[in-house]
Amino acid sequence: MLPPLPLRRAxxxxxxxxxxxxxxxAGHAASGVGAPAGNGDPSGLRFSEVAREVGVDFLHxxxxxxxxxxxxxxxxxxxxxxxxxxxxxxxxxxxxxxxxSADGAPNALYRNRGDGSFEDVxxxxxxxxxxxxxxxxxxxxxxxxxxGDGREDVFVYKWGRCQLFRNEGGLRFRDVSAGSxxxxxxxxxxxxxxxxxxxxxxxxxxxxxxxxQHDLWKLGTTRIMHDSFEFATNGGNNHLYRxxxxxxxxxxxxxxxxxxxxxxxxxxxxDFDRDGWPDLYVANDYGPEELFLxxxxxxxxxxxxxxLEAESKSGMxxxxxxxxxxxxxxxxxxxxxxxxxxxxxxxxxxxxxxRDGPMLQLxxxxxxxxxxxxxxxxxxxxxxxxQDLVVVNGFISASRERDYWYQMSKIGLGTGGxxxxxxxxxxxxxxxxxxxxxxxxxxxxxxxxARFREAGGAVGIDDVYDGRAVALAxxxxxxxxxxxxxNQGGPLLIYRNEARNDxxxxxxxxxGTKSNRSAIGAEVELEFAGQxxxxxxxxxxxxxxQNDHRRHFGLGREPGAVRATxxxxxxVEQTLELAEADLGRLHVVREPE
Amino acid sequence: xxxxxxxVASVAAARLRWLPRPTPKNLITALITLILVVGEWRYGVVxxxxxxxxxxxxxxxxxxxxxxxxxxxxxxxxxxxxTGISLTVLLRPQAGLVWxxxxxxxxxxxxxxxxxxxxRHLWNPSNFGLSVLLLLAPAKVALLSxxxxxxVLGNSVIWFVGLLIVWQARMAHITLAYAASFxxxxxxxxxxxxTPVLAELAPLTxxxxxxxxxxxxxxxxxTAAGRRGQIATVVVIALLEAAMRLANDFxxxxxxxxxPAPPILALFxxxxxxxxxxxxxxxxxx
Numbered sequence: 111m112l113p114p115l116p117l118r119r120a121x122x123x124x125x126x127x128x129x130x131x132x133x134x135x136a137g138h139a140a141s142g143v144g145a146p147a148g149n150g151d152p153s154g155l156r157f158s159e160v161a162r163e164v165g166v167d168f169l170h171x172x173x174x175x176x177x178x179x180x181x182x183x184x185x186x187x188x189x190x191x192x193x194x195x196x197x198x199x200x201x202x203x204x205x206x207x208x209x210x211s212a213d214g215a216p217n218a219l220y221r222n223r224g225d226g227s228f229e230d231v232x233x234x235x236x237x238x239x240x241x242x243x244x245x246x247x248x249x250x251x252x253x254x255x256x257x258g259d260g261r262e263d264v265f266v267y268k269w270g271r272c273q274l275f276r277n278e279g280g281l282r283f284r285d286v287s288a289g290s291x292x293x294x295x296x297x298x299x300x301x302x303x304x305x306x307x308x309x310x311x312x313x314x315x316x317x318x319x320x321x322x323q324h325d326l327w328k329l330g331t332t333r334i335m336h337d338s339f340e341f342a343t344n345g346g347n348n349h350l351y352r353x354x355x356x357x358x359x360x361x362x363x364x365x366x367x368x369x370x371x372x373x374x375x376x377x378x379x380x381d382f383d384r385d386g387w388p389d390l391y392v393a394n395d396y397g398p399e400e401l402f403l404x405x406x407x408x409x410x411x412x413x414x415x416x417x418l419e420a421e422s423k424s425g426m427x428x429x430x431x432x433x434x435x436x437x438x439x440x441x442x443x444x445x446x447x448x449x450x451x452x453x454x455x456x457x458x459x460x461x462x463x464x465r466d467g468p469m470l471q472l473x474x475x476x477x478x479x480x481x482x483x484x485x486x487x488x489x490x491x492x493x494x495x496x497q498d499l500v501v502v503n504g505f506i507s508a509s510r511e512r513d514y515w516y517q518m519s520k521i522g523l524g525t526g527g528x529x530x531x532x533x534x535x536x537x538x539x540x541x542x543x544x545x546x547x548x549x550x551x552x553x554x555x556x557x558x559x560a561r562f563r564e565a566g567g568a569v570g571i572d573d574v575y576d577g578r579a580v581a582l583a584x585x586x587x588x589x590x591x592x593x594x595x596x597n598q599g600g601p602l603l604i605y606r607n608e609a610r611n612d613x614x615x616x617x618x619x620x621x622g623t624k625s626n627r628s629a630i631g632a633e634v635e636l637e638f639a640g641q642x643x644x645x646x647x648x649x650x651x652x653x654x655x656q657n658d659h660r661r662h663f664g665l666g667r668e669p670g671a672v673r674a675t676x677x678x679x680x681x682v683e684q685t686l687e688l689a690e691a692d693l694g695r696l697h698v699v700r701e702p703e
Numbered sequence: 704x705x706x707x708x709x710x711v712a713s714v715a716a717a718r719l720r721w722l723p724r725p726t727p728k729n730l731i732t733a734l735i736t737l738i739l740v741v742g743e744w745r746y747g748v749v750x751x752x753x754x755x756x757x758x759x760x761x762x763x764x765x766x767x768x769x770x771x772x773x774x775x776x777x778x779x780x781x782x783x784x785x786t787g788i789s790l791t792v793l794l795r796p797q798a799g800l801v802w803x804x805x806x807x808x809x810x811x812x813x814x815x816x817x818x819x820x821x822x823r824h825l826w827n828p829s830n831f832g833l834s835v836l837l838l839l840a841p842a843k844v845a846l847l848s849x850x851x852x853x854x855v856l857g858n859s860v861i862w863f864v865g866l867l868i869v870w871q872a873r874m875a876h877i878t879l880a881y882a883a884s885f886x887x888x889x890x891x892x893x894x895x896x897x898t899p900v901l902a903e904l905a906p907l908t909x910x911x912x913x914x915x916x917x918x919x920x921x922x923x924x925x926t927a928a929g930r931r932g933q934i935a936t937v938v939v940i941a942l943l944e945a946a947m948r949l950a951n952d953f954x955x956x957x958x959x960x961x962x963p964a965p966p967i968l969a970l971f972x973x974x975x976x977x978x979x980x981x982x983x984x985x986x987x988x989x
Contacts, residue, residue, distance in 0.1 A: 112772070115773070118772050118773060119773060122769060122772065122773060122813070122816060122817060123817055125813070126810070126813045126814075126817045129806055129809055129810050129813065130810065130835065130839065132806060133803075133806050133810070133835060133836060133839040133840050134839040134840065136802055136806070136840060136843065137836070137839050137840020137841065137842060137843050137844070138840070138842070337853065338853040338854065339853055340746070340853070341746065341853075341854070419747065420747030420750075421747065421750075422746070422747065447797065447798070448845075449797075449841060449842045449843070449845070450837070450841045450842075450844075450845055450962070450963040451845050451963050452795070452845055453795050453796060453797045453798055453844075453845050454798075455797070455798025455799070456798070473798060473799070474798070474799040475799065478797070478798035478799050479797055479798055511954070512954060513959075515962070516951045516952075516959070516962040517898075517902075519906075519962065519963065520898075520902050520903065520905055520906055521902050521905055522853075522909075523853075523905050523906040523907075523908060523909025523911065523912070524853060524901065524902070524905030524906075524908060524909075525853050525854065525855045525858055525905070525908045526853050526854065526855055527855065528901045528902070528905050529853055529905075533899065534899045534901045534902055534905075535899070535902060536898040536899070536902050537897075537898070
């Protein structure tokens, strides 16, 4: 029997008020995305920022574009800070190549002296003065031995004319762009080396952002922007170039079906469907991610029905990892979140393609919302055997009081024609747009699942520069991964890993023989402590960044029997049984002839 | 030998009897279903069927329970359905959060039974659910802004079909009065603020406004009686929205609270006041 009506009404009112109170409470509860208080982290992980101390004093300077874009110039010119880790001088130590974007501003090549310090040798190497009026602005670089001579060459992608440099040894680089087939104008923010046909010669994927018909310093129109915030296809053309091995490249985009006119910000090559051929995973601004599956080195097929099309966002980077320690590639694609306006959330996906499954979305909590996120990398920072994440954030840090999000919300609701015309956008003036956002260090908790806890503040990485690129490398051979961050309009930061714990590690430096010399596309699968972690040698990874090609594995305190399986792009597979004495060191592994 | 035309017609009529009659309410229901289906098909607007099921389920369940508990009768569920779809399409919480869908749905329907005056509920349910969450949990909730593709064709179809339906429902004057007021005020704001006119007009083509003008402003249960009253109400809503926008353009203290969804919050404030005043006026007249 029901209680009397007045009592029922009172109960309903009480329930209603309780719901209001819950909404307020839940709306103000900590979400796991705030900076943890206190010093130190239970993992023993600790970083110190040491860039100047080790001789690195680099400030990125943004380019300036046509005055017709003055109203939104801060938005247009908010990219260009980039960092790549590569062995430029052949001493098997990781060096750093950092680009800037302003006219006349020099790029820097920081040679690792081997004693923990660096010296800038870019001018001597011929890699400094690449920001020349009329030739475009540097946006990033990607390193790989395209001619197979054992020396790492470099492709510098630009808004303008990209440049290919052959490493001639002795820290001398020669511009071999002319006649290479790569010299056309493109407004590119991403490129990567891969060997898509596994012929042992590196190929190159170069992605367009703004359409290549636009010279951003001499515009004929202000209709240069995307025509949709989530489904735009009016970006620059992406190109796949097949390397001939003689320093020239053939554009095989049409023949292979690897093209796209989305607004690509990042691309990474790896074998996602486990068929032995490197696929291309592409993150697009204003559009869905795209996965181009490599069909036998002949053609690429855009994967459909795997969960990417329906989640159109603002992809900024693709980081490659193995979040489950199951020998299964994962990607972390950063996006935009802003309270009140937009919660796109970052994507953390695990490939189940080999089981005819999707790219399974797992992002939650701290990994899902980092603000306006840009570059990110997977890496086992604390050496516990699980891959952690470093994510750099923040778009435009200008006025602390004035914000552009409200203006953005107006234009964001417009139809294509309005959005596409930069002249129709409200003026930026000195406003910030998701400015002063912290860099995040997300430590993986547990082998299964995809839970991360944020530890940036506790471990000493919580700067609020406008981070763009982040790369990981063991710069000093300490057995710990250091973090290098390129900030837009800000300094290059080097966070030295000073972790204090008993975790073990092992690393591999692969040298291809039948495969490309850089071993790009080679996989190392390490079995330890009942787990199986996959790492792939990539060229580009993240946003405008390249990690050290040496693969570093944390093993935890008691790894037990450790076995490494190396799968080379040539198809050769080799297994290394690692004894106790083999741990805690870098193994140079040559591909069997 | 074919059947005579009259027999064919009667068979067709018998078949059509299974379909709901094209009443204004049914047409509105059909329109929001169309937006949902097309939005999901072209743009993946639902963002997961769990959200749809939870929101719709909570709306329908709350309506059933409260109606049986307080009124002792089975409710019409169309309103709960429209509310559930609106909330699913518009609500965009922080990644991974599910509670905003459940709470917004329960509050939206709950407000119909709790916040009443002279036998009428005062807020459009979707508007109430969205506004309350925006005000109480701004760090966790955003509204859909541009997820329908910023597409001219899609927008045109929704506006065309929407206008046909509100015309049929004799509510087109509300939609048009609001659209005209917004446009006029957008042009004025453009002059005052110095932003391009199209940037100020742009929001009208977004899905937030489509759901506002076709489902919230024209909700027959929460609009004032009479054309003049209805038009006056939406003009005031447009004026308040313009004030909120100007306050944000001039970066006045506290204005940021209204920045993510000025029209939704303007309706949240003006709608119930207008209705309460109208109900009072009618009661006095009687």
